[in-house]
Amino acid sequence: MADEVILLDFWPSPFGIRVRIALAEKGIKYEYIEEDLMSMKKSPLLLGMNPVHKKSPVLIHNGKPICESLIAVQYIDEVWNDRSPLLPSDPYQRSQALFWAVYVDNKIYAILRNICVKKGEEQEVAKKEFIETLKLLEGQLGDKSYFGGDKFGYVDISLIPFYGRFKAVEIFGNIDIESECPKFIVWAKRCMKIESVFKSLPDQDKLYEFIVEMRKKLGIE
Incomplete structure (x- = not known):
């Protein structure tokens, strides 16, 4: 069955x-x-x-x-372990992938939301933390194509969905992400060429309009 x-x-x-x-x-x-x-x-x-x-x-x-x-x-x-693995088989490498995925989980969404829906000092704090976080992730990425090495995997999957919100972040936060974190953007664009990624992520314009509506509901617009 x-x-x-x-x-x-x-x-x-x-x-x-x-x-x-x-x-x-x-x-x-x-x-x-x-x-x-x-x-x-x-x-x-x-x-x-x-x-x-x-x-x-x-x-x-x-x-x-x-x-x-x-x-x-x-x-x-x-x-479905008989198909393309997402996590490393080596116990240490696996532990590191799990660590960085949890780090992304604990940091990125809240920061992006604060940039998009907060104003004044709260937004400025979120903007500073956002760039610091991306720079830390750039350091972890290093010269590798993906966070696990040459193959798209678990940490990449945990992080790339947030790229769809970058247009909204740049507009509402007045940030040029590529000039601040060019290596991160190169990684993101590399991921977006993967079929499973570009077919799963909504268009950035559509996500921007969604966030505009969310701001209206929160009384920000």
């Missing part, structure tokens, strides 16, 4: 994009169910599958839910 794979997701979510990229990298067919989180009307399926956090994405494999995007990507890699 074939695996039943369902993804509960919200189209602009960088966390959901991670799971979409991982599924595409493995060539896994799945049913996509859109959750309209802007309306705050969460489906009974989402609430039933993720009763703790009540948020997407949720990967459902043969009726069993896997919550949190980094866990879902790791699960995909381990279950």
Whole structure:
């Protein structure tokens, strides 16, 4: 019997994009169910599958839910381990990939959100932290093509979905990211040439319009 794979997701979510990229990298067919989180009307399926956090994405494999995007990507890699690996097999290299993915999880989304929806000193603090974070990631990338070496993998999947929001960050934060962190942008453009990435990331203009609407809802515009 074939695996039943369902993804509960919200189209602009960088966390959901991670799971979409991982599924595409493995060539896994799945049913996509859109959750309209802007309306705050969460489906009974989402609430039933993720009763703790009540948020997407949720990967459902043969009726069993896997919550949190980094866990879902790791699960995909381990279950479909006969296909292109996303995590290193070496225990130390694997630990480093997990570390940097968690670092991205803990830092990037909150910083980008603060640049886009805050003003004044709070925004300035977020802008400074954003550039510092990208420079740190550039140092970790070094001269490698991808964070794990020559092959697109787990850390890249954890980070590249946020690239879709860079247009909004540059406009609302008045930042020229490429002039500040050119190596990071080269890496991002390299990732965007990968089929699983460019087919999974929404257009930057579409994401910019989404953030404009979000700002209006928050009373910023």
